[in-house]
Amino acid sequence: MIGSRVRQLATVGAAVGLSAGLVLTGLSVGTASASGVPGLTSSSITIGATVPLTGIASPGYNEVAKAARAVFLYVNKKHVAGLRQINYILKDDCYGTPGSGCTGVPNTSTQTNALLSTPGGLFATVGSLGTPTQDSVRALLKSHGTPQLFVNSGSKDWNNPSTYPGLFGFQQSYEVESKILAKYMKTAYAGKKICFLGQSDDFGTDGYQGLTEGGITPANGFATYNVALLAIQGAKYFTPLIRNLQTASCKVVFLDTIPGATAAALGNAKALGFSPQWVISSVGSDPITVNKALKGKGSEVNAVSFAEFPASTDTAANAKLWKTWIVKVLTADKADFPGFTAAKLDGNMVYGASFGVAFVEALKAAGANFTQASFVHLLETTTFNQTPSLVPLQYTSSNHQGLNGGYIDKVKSASSTAVVNPTVYVTNSGVGAVTTAPSKSSGMPSWLK
């Protein structure tokens, strides 16, 4: 179409102006930091994480990274000698799920790119959450030499040092947890019919594998649910799944479920009048969720679970030491935890505080001069036995999984858990036996107090 002179001029002018604008902004590209190591200066270190601060996975899970941030704020304020100021950037990837304001291209890649573009560079990601989300950025981070530390997920994908040398998990794998739970179930529920309901991805398959390796074969086989369907249909999706368990007369049900799915399962079971002994993965056994699903009658449920951190009513000395400290640290972070009290402490916050502590201890040990590669090497050669977890945190050059043990606890009330068996067990992902932990975490570094 023939247009007007004005439009022609405007088009040309806009093109010129836009190009000039882009060129000018582009010329001020951020350069690598003075020390040559991305994200590192003589006085500070910049790290980041992509986590679901909003969206369907966020309730509960968004507290994890905030608790870590609280730890970093605390040590920053203390100005510990030999410890840089930690700059922790959180990016919301809302787990890329539908209907929560996040659409389009997977947010995790976009947000990870944004982290990597931070002026001065990014030293590492610390505590990013999710299996599919973190799988999708492994190659990206590797190509930039950026370590991917303490991924918040129990998948075995983080234990692949030959392909991804900078990638580290933190919590025990789903397989390890199920093996230890299976050992407990074999004695506690001997002779009873045990059934399974798990997530359809590696969370469920690894959990099921751990059960069989631990000597338990669920009577109903590998029954699964699909997270996407749960997000769309809500709790009603679980009604036929729970009905199947009820019809099969299961006496013990192992739930390898995320908190939302746990709630759906328990709520439906209550509606159907089905009350077996529940055994729930640590991923989804948060007491608040359990109780909400059962409208306050959660403590009647006797849900048993696995814990890699002390139960909230554990009276052991180390448990009390760290609990008091974590409450102090979170109360001081008024932005993330306004009006915090000890009664509000839950497992997600303890988790976040723990990897925060681990990072801080590693940073102190790294000293004045280090690189991304030497930091990774430090992680592989140091044992962190002064952290809130029950077993020490230890990596090797061939094992980047993280914690490898814990004990059995149970849901005690709407907000607390209790120890069932104080013996701490460890095992590996594989056919190795479940054994008593050779050593436990104990104490706190004096500079951290």
Place this chain on the structure above:
Amino acid sequence: MTGRHPLKGLGDVWDAATAPLWALRIRHPVIWRFACSVVLTSLALLGTYFVDPNTNYNMAIAASMSIVILGLSFLTGASGQVSLGNGAFMGVGAFTMAIWANHHTTTPIAVTLVISLAAGGAVGLLIGLPATRLRGPYLAGMTITFALAFPNLLTLFNSWTGGDSGLQLPTLVAAPQWLVDLLGPGASALAPDDMWYADICIVTVGIAFFLMANLFSSRTGRAMRLVRDNEVAAELAGVSLPHARVLAFVVSAAYAGLGGALATIVSNSVSPSTYNLSLSITILSLLVIGGMGTLSGALIGGVIFAYSGSGVTWIVNQTGIDPYGNLATNLSGIIFGALLMVTILIAPFGIAGTTKMLTGRASQKRRAARLLPSRS
């Protein structure tokens, strides 16, 4: 009116200078479009050298989405069919790229892009065939059902699509060595890859838009617009209505697939929950807001998409809303929805269309003066 306005003299100089360009545009439209494509694409490629990696990344995303929007623009603008399922077609292309790359690691990117385009078109054919018998709301409703069922279809083919976790590309699509050398050692680590993504997407946009411009003006394109405006006249003119409709669907779905494949390259991964009903609605919104039936409208829509996240963040920061609160999370939905409604009610041709109309009206007289005698 006495005396000539002094600026009119400049106007005459401009007219004279641009006259040969107009001649080319009217007499040889295809060559004109080709020249424009080449010039604009080259300018954009040049631009990617100078801008920062984050802008390049966003430009890549904008470009991939603009191709999807252009496809829908053709379907809705040219042939008058509303589809609420183009997010799913985008997903078809995205997954095809990932699946193919995982099984055939040596295929060049350009070839895989074409394969993804073809896959999108094939699924478009499957949906388009039954769609020929449907009208307006029935068609929209059918596409919405398809969009809803698409994530389930993906889970059905678990072993190919990786289930809930989706797929990753086997290796990162990395910038070739000559590009890394071009940028030199002073550039940040991200720069070559992001520039490469932007370049791939820009070149694809150049080719895709060029082809679409020709299709729109061709006999097929005119036939489709006739079908849209007056079916009886179209039938009398010998246009096969079902053929035209299905072709529109296939082209639109193919373009969506191409955009999806590019998105997979840029994000290095693909997951089923991304290509949901919500995305299809977003694409429609961007089309309407950008401007239906225009090339620039599709580009505007793509840019809005790429920067909507930071745009919302900017608004949140300026207005002091809690960035982690419910309002901030859902602000983009509120704004898009409101813009969509307002645009249709007040300015149905979107940003690009309305701009064209406003500036076009002033030139009625000039147009007459500039027309060449042999055409009208």
Place this chain on the structure above:
Amino acid sequence: MDGFLTSRILSDLLYGVTDGVTISLVALSLVLIWRSTNVLNFAQGAMAMFATYVGMGLLSYNLAYWWCVLISVVAGMALGGLVERTVVRRLYGKPELNPIVVMVGLLLVLESTAAAIWGSTARSLPTPFSFEYWQIGGKPFGLSPFAVFEIIAAVLAAAAIGALFRFTKIGLQLRASALAPEVSRLLGVRVGRMLTLGWVLASGVGALAAVLVSSDISGLTPGVMDTIFVFGFVAAAIGGLESPVGALVVGIALGILDAFITDFWNPNYVTIATLALLVVVLMIRPQGLFSKRIARRV
């Protein structure tokens, strides 16, 4: 006898009917709007959801459940009337594309606004009916008190609408305005008001459906009506967008089909089967199974 009552087939049938009645209500509301104004209201589910949030929000002011239900339905009716008057009015006579796009925009605005105001976490409502299925001989029977409530509420609502259309003067005027607006105007019918009334009634029905769905075990979320809206559309389209009876019958049939697919096959297949069914029916009989109108041939 006991065996039959707790059998899988009967149970699935009953679950299907329970689900189907809410689909039927949504389908009915879509048909009512289509018949009166020739618009397919893509925002129907979202409007119903929003009205439910408004009504149920009053629970925090210690208002009883039943009052909140009533207010939700009234709010739905008000919202329907408002949307017709302000938005849809401007779209009459414009290209067919416009109402579709505008209603989709409204859908987006309502869902995002609801999430912005009330959050996306599911809210469980204080439904006064238990979800526990009755037991016969220790095995669950396919109905619970809540399921019975759902079925009765839906049947009453459909009957009331049917009676209104068939036996009252207003109903006659509504039908006349939809069928022959010019003649009706000549006969003194306020056609504009009838169009609004059509929307008001339809949105009331839709709001009731949303109340029922939200009172169920999944609770109330901004997206609670998304899937059921699509199923409602499918039921309405298969039955024929002009046929209220078709909407009701196909809605229940669709619910039953989905229950059987979920149980005997896989919940994942439900949407796929629904899509396939829609495609097949529309290819054979594009005007719908129960429609009396001639097919709009290409």
